[in-house]
Amino acid sequence: MAVSCEKLHMDFYKRDAVALAQALLGKLLVTKAGGALTAGVITETEAYMGVTDRACHAFGGRRTSRNESMYLPGGHAYVYLIYGMYHCMNVTAAEKDIPEAVLVRGVLPVCGIETMISRRCMGKASAHTMRHLTDGPGKLCRALSVDRAMDAMRLDSELIYICDAGLRPTGEALASERINIDYAGEDVHKLWRFTLAPDDPLRRYAAAQTYVLP
């Protein structure tokens, strides 16, 4: 039985990043880079809460060529290069000029898995690589071919979009501290990292479906 999906409407993103980060769990992130369709169910996110959040690239109203897309209305991609070799993909939240965003930290691969393997590890697919194919922000961008070319794109575009597959987490999202933001002072302790519970039945179910994508 195939699951039919529809792109999230731009209104879906008109909420603060903490609320959006939780709402995105279980949604499908889809790209069609180079003609190859790849998709994953979002399982881990982090919220970055704009000008007052020391961990946020827009803290204090910083606005530069790199983070300009954070100021777009909710429902756009904010993609940046990190450590000179990886990309991180964010979903903008809230309204235009409110620079809040949600970092996608992990997805469960569900479509185009062979493509992801070839992009991630030159074709070699050990049990280890399968297990860690898309379980980090840099890894999932590599697997889905998300890079600066997709920065500022609407998330109902042809090349990149997020859709609702009717998958609903059974329990509440697990909340914890955000990772690798030691420079953020007190804000390190904000519980703005959200994870789909490891034992949530949604994981098994989602992996077993076939998806009809828009």
Added chain:
DNA sequence: GACCGGATTGGC
């Protein structure tokens, strides 16, 4: 113009 460091990853 120089210098610094990162919302990461994988290999040693």
Added chain:
DNA sequence: CCAATCCGGTCC
């Protein structure tokens, strides 16, 4: 544990 690798941001 640490190197890779390269902009962008900051401060001369």
